[in-house]
Amino acid sequence: MPPINRQFEMVHADEWSMKVAFASSDYRHVDQHFGATPRLVVYGVKADRVTLLRVVEFPVVSGHQTEKIAERIHALEDCVTLFCVAIGEAVFRQLLQVGVRAERVPDQTTILGLLQEIQLSWYEKAQRRSARQRDPQRFNRLLEEQTWREEPDPQP
Structure with missing residues (x-):
C-alpha cells in the first residue's frame, strides 16, 4: 500500500x-x-457543533492502483x-460494503455549507421526532379520523 504522508x-x-x-x-472546498485526492478532511458532527477530527494526506500517485484506493477506504472506515x-462505481460499492455512503457534489462546494446542511437536517429530524413525542394522543386521533368498515365473511 502507498504510505500515508501525514495523518493528524x-x-x-x-x-x-x-x-x-x-x-x-x-x-x-470539496474539489x-x-x-486522486491528496487529502481527506474528517469532521465530527453533532446537532449543536462540528469539529475537525482528522486530516489524512496521501502521496500523489497517478493511475488506478488498488493499493491507493485501499488506503483511502481504510482512512474512511x-x-x-x-x-x-x-468516484468510480466499483469504489462506490466498496465504500458501501464498509458502511460509508459516498455523495457526489459539484466542484468547489464549501465544506462549511455541507456541514451546515447536515446539522440543519439533523435539527429538522429532531424537531419532527419531538413533535411526535409531545402528542401522546396522535395515534388515537388518527384512528378516529379513519373510517373502518368491516367486510362480511364470504359465504361458502
Missing part, C-alpha cells in the same frame, strides 16, 4: 458518533475525485459519509 487526529475523535469526510485539496466531486 484529535485526541478525543472517538467520542463523535457521526463522522463525515471530504475530498479536498484546500481544507475548505477532488476520491481516487469510521465515517458515515464521504463527499467528493467524483
